[in-house]
Amino acid sequence: MSEVSPENRLNELSAQEWLRFTKTWFIHNPPPRKKAELLHPAKYPEKMIEEFVRFFTKEGGIVFDPFLGTGSTLVACHNSNRNGIGIELQEKYAKIARERLQKLESQLKLDEQGSKLKAKQVILRGNSAELEKYWKEYNLPLVDLVITSPPYGPMLNKKGLVAKEREEEGLDLKYSDDANDLGNAAGYDDFLEKLMRIFVQMKPLIKEEGHLVVILQNYMDKGEYKMLAWDFAREMTKYFQLRGERVWCQDNKTLYPYGYRYSFVPNVHHHYCLIFRKRKVEND
Numbered sequence: 001m002s003e004v005s006p007e008n009r010l011n012e013l014s015a016q017e018w019l020r021f022t023k024t025w026f027i028h029n030p031p032p033r034k035k036a037e038l039l040h041p042a043k044y045p046e047k048m049i050e051e052f053v054r055f056f057t058k059e060g061g062i063v064f065d066p067f068l069g070t071g072s073t074l075v076a077c078h079n080s081n082r083n084g085i086g087i088e089l090q091e092k093y094a095k096i097a098r099e100r101l102q103k104l105e106s107q108l109k110l111d112e113q114g115s116k117l118k119a120k121q122v123i124l125r126g127n128s129a130e131l132e133k134y135w136k137e138y139n140l141p142l143v144d145l146v147i148t149s150p151p152y153g154p155m156l157n158k159k160g161l162v163a164k165e166r167e168e169e170g171l172d173l174k175y176s177d178d179a180n181d182l183g184n185a186a187g188y189d190d191f192l193e194k195l196m197r198i199f200v201q202m203k204p205l206i207k208e209e210g211h212l213v214v215i216l217q218n219y220m221d222k223g224e225y226k227m228l229a230w231d232f233a234r235e236m237t238k239y240f241q242l243r244g245e246r247v248w249c250q251d252n253k254t255l256y257p258y259g260y261r262y263s264f265v266p267n268v269h270h271h272y273c274l275i276f277r278k279r280k281v282e283n284d
């Protein structure tokens with residue numbers, strides 16, 4: 001393995017590892033999910049998130065996920081010795097996150113190496129629309145990195161072929177009926193506005209030159225292609241600097257014959273990992 005440059009301000013990667021990460025697309029096929037995690041409709045793979053965490057922070061850095069779900073971000077933080085803070089609206093998912101972390105932490109205690117790892121993971125059950133309140137109440141620190149996948153619009157309420165399969169297996173089709181759940185926004189514009197409000201409120205909680213990685217997808221909704229990733233990126237540039245994107249391609253998903261014989265309907269098997277940075281000098 002090559003040397004880590006002492007002048008590297010951002011992370012602890014070698015030159016080769018750094019370079020490899022800058023390619024704007026990658027294929028990551030998530031491994032099959034564990035039984036408890038299957039309940040959640042849209043978990044992302046912790047191994048993939050760990051790569052982002054290792055690029056945008058150093059050991060001991062502070063990472064935040066405002067839509068924690070089953071806690072994958074904090075698992076990535078635990079495995080890379082970063083401190084993590086996560087907020088999840090639904091107790092059923094926060095519970096899965098707590099159990100995953102407890103299991104990892106108890107394994108550590110049995111491991112001699114474990115005593116060297118000091119990073120802490122904090123799981124809060126709450127509404128990310130009230131971030132300021134939690135930061136004050138729990139005296140939380142400024143963060144180096146925000147990494148998250150928000151609900152992908154009101155899209156989970158759609159009934160499609162995938163939804164039918166999940167329904168048959170008794171798994172959740174949507175996160176909840178909670179009015180604070182972004183996935184239950186009245187429509188696309190309402191969803192985007194609520195999502196943006198959360199990111200704007202988050203800005204003072206991020207260190208200067210800290211990064212945000214937001215994973216989103218464009219999607220087809222009732223015959224109309226919603227440009228969620230692009231619309232969100234454009235809105236975000238009013239508050240943060242867009243640094244670019246990494247396109248996460250999945251190459252092991254079932255192809256469904258949507259539109260076959262009459263119209264092009266994409267099987268969207270890629271996500272945008274949108275990368276933003278909080279500027280050093282603020283003019284707003």
Ligand SMILES: C[S@@+](CC[C@H](N)C(=O)[O-])C[C@H]1O[C@@H](n2cnc3c(N)ncnc32)[C@H](O)[C@@H]1O
Nearest residue numbers: 043044067069070072089127128151175181182
């Ligand atoms: C795409 S999932 C995140 C999945 C997560 N990355 C994982 O690996 O499990 C989005 C999550 O946001 C949660 N959520 C929706 N609205 C929220 C809100 N206002 N505050 C906090 N969490 C919210 C949902 O319950 C859902 O678990």
